Amino acid sequence: QKEVEQDPGPLSVPEGAIVSLNCTYSNSAFQYFMWYRQYSRKGPELLMYTYSSGNKEDGRFTAQVDKSSKYISLFIRDSQPSDSATYLCAMSSTGGTSYGKLTFGQGTILTVHP
């Protein structure tokens, strides 16, 4: 079993829909949770960053972390065709060289249709 599980999709939604992306994990040492967006032939770019449990909102994006369930989510409101990309969850634990060493999910391919 992988440390981080993410449904690869693909996920196809109409413009304006609410999108829900999720990851589960098994390592209770993970404290930092991130969502990266990756467009085709590009490197991943950081979208959301959360420490420990709770919610964080940034514009149309909301990240949720539930450490008790080892489950994280990214919600995209009013989705746009420009949101079409692969979304990768990533996590790391605290301390030493683990700090910057991220464990990624497989990535979910999202397509938003006009």
Add this chain to the structure above:
Amino acid sequence: GAGVSQSPSNKVTEKGKDVELRCDPISGHTALYWYRQSLGQGLEFLIYFQGNSAPDKSGLPSDRFSAERTGGSVSTLTIQRTQQEDSAVYLCASSLNNGNVLTFGAGSRLTVL
């Protein structure tokens, strides 16, 4: 520079050949990482450099893989005697100090025939 720069963007090589992939991190970023992204897979950590400390090589898949970082800036990932399973996109990232907010380059796409 403004971002993380990687070269070459594409590399096609024959099985058994050696390849070198280059990464130029963001100026002032002391931490540098190499990840590998295979088709349909998430990113896999390979190696991590932080300042003058010994690199964390725990993710390198075999002794055919090595990396160095000269002068605390540019890094080169070397794959010796390439195999078909080495085909992937090799991504470099950098960050301030040892923070876990990474800025990625566009990657080097390696195809081993």
